[in-house]
Amino acid sequence: MKLKQLESLLGDLQQFSNPKVELEQYPTGPHIASRMLYTAENSYEDVSGKIVADFGCGCGTLGAAAALLGAERIIGIDVDPESLEIASLNAEDLELDIDYIQCDVRNLGWRGQVVDTVIMNPPFGTRKKGADMDFLSVALKVASQAVYSLHKTSTREHVKRAALRDFDASSAEVLCELRYDVPQLYKFHKKKEVDIAVDLWRFVPKRNQRMGI
Amino acid sequence: MRLLTHNMLSSNMKGVSNGFPLRIEVEKVVEKQVDFNPDFLKNMFSKVHWKALADASRIMGYAELPEEADRSMLDSDDFLRKFHHALLELHLEEGALVCPETGRRFPVNKGIPNMLLHEDEV
Numbered sequence: 482m483k484l485k486q487l488e489s490l491l492g493d494l495q496q497f498s499n500p501k502v503e504l505e506q507y508p509t510g511p512h513i514a515s516r517m518l519y520t521a522e523n524s525y526e527d528v529s530g531k532i533v534a535d536f537g538c539g540c541g542t543l544g545a546a547a548a549l550l551g552a553e554r555i556i557g558i559d560v561d562p563e564s565l566e567i568a569s570l571n572a573e574d575l576e577l578d579i580d581y582i583q584c585d586v587r588n589l590g591w592r593g594q595v596v597d598t599v600i601m602n603p604p605f606g607t608r609k610k611g612a613d614m615d616f617l618s619v620a621l622k623v624a625s626q627a628v629y630s631l632h633k634t635s636t637r638e639h640v641k642r643a644a645l646r647d648f649d650a651s652s653a654e655v656l657c658e659l660r661y662d663v664p665q666l667y668k669f670h671k672k673k674e675v676d677i678a679v680d681l682w683r684f685v686p687k688r689n690q691r692m693g694i
Numbered sequence: 695m696r697l698l699t700h701n702m703l704s705s706n707m708k709g710v711s712n713g714f715p716l717r718i719e720v721e722k723v724v725e726k727q728v729d730f731n732p733d734f735l736k737n738m739f740s741k742v743h744w745k746a747l748a749d750a751s752r753i754m755g756y757a758e759l760p761e762e763a764d765r766s767m768l769d770s771d772d773f774l775r776k777f778h779h780a781l782l783e784l785h786l787e788e789g790a791l792v793c794p795e796t797g798r799r800f801p802v803n804k805g806i807p808n809m810l811l812h813e814d815e816v
């Protein structure tokens with residue numbers, strides 16, 4: 482599938498109808514989502530034929546992109562049942578076969594490294610400090626092959642240090658810097674949208690060291 | 695919920711030392727056809743917890759998987775098709791997953807397991 486085609490399909494997906502501020506519910510736009518998964522597939526072969534988990538899947542944009550690029554199985558995980566409902570409808574519209582689990586990613590109980598690739602656009606931790614690092618820590622235990630994630634560019638050094646030192650990643654690499662339009666969810670924001678710089682990361686976990694979390 | 699998902703999930707409650715496998719309570723099972731991909735199955739075989747899959751499929755009403763399995767069986771098309779059916783085509787649509795140590799029930803509605811913990815269980 483061509484990048485443009487992927488982007489346009491993702492653009493038709495339904496997004497959060499009543500975003501919950503405390504869960505940092507803002508969608509990954511089709512521009513970023515398509516590039517994220519396209520890179521994962523075409524530069525690293527981390528998508529097609531793989532088992533992919535979408536952490537904090539929300540309305541399911543990233544998981545849908547993985548499915549469109551040929552992932553063998555996709556599992557979307559979110560704490561919010563309303564988002565999962567929208568995600569299921571989106572998958573149905575595109576005739577994609579995706580599994581869902583309602584769970585707080587931080588408390589996920591998981592056996593071994595069955596999942597190949599984790600994709601996520603975690604809460605940036607604007608509401609709950611460190612939320613994105615909690616996601617990353619679990620993702621690096623669940624994935625056997627790679628983790629793709631977005632983090633604020635302003636936290637780049639911190640993310641790198643935590644991944645390599647605390648979460649035992651074997652590599653942590655910024656693939657590109659993107660502009661992210663976070664919609665006005667917060668009352669204290671004056672502008673309608675805030676445009677922030679985010680990094681697209683690829684992390685590689687250490688292999689086969691754990692038998693579960 | 696596919697049995698593939700069941701094969702990965704475990705109970706992560708406070709104080710539980712081995713939350714795997716979760717016991718399955720069945721209210722409704724549905725079957726959905728999936729394209730057969732032998733290469734994927736061969737790759738999955740080494741990752742799957744076989745006993746958990748065989749037991750779970752039996753509870754879901756499918757008794758075709760052997761108690762034990764080894765790699766040599768992957769040469770058999772018949773075996774692969776059964777493995778495929780159990781792992782990917784059987785869905786727990788309504789029911790529950792039960793923590794093997796505490797008996798705590800995690801409901802499954804419309805095929806989605808709810809693994810949320812209460813504050814005092816974390």
Ligand SMILES: C[S@@+](CC[C@H](N)C(=O)[O-])C[C@H]1O[C@@H](n2cnc3c(N)ncnc32)[C@H](O)[C@@H]1O
Pocket residue numbers: 504505506507508509510536537538539540541542543558559560561564584585586587601602603604605
């Ligand atoms: C920034 S949004 C990204 C949504 C979606 N992945 C997308 O790309 O459009 C973050 C998502 O994480 C979910 N979330 C927040 N905290 C969570 C947690 N502790 N466990 C699981 N999901 C969580 C929110 O409900 C929301 O859907």
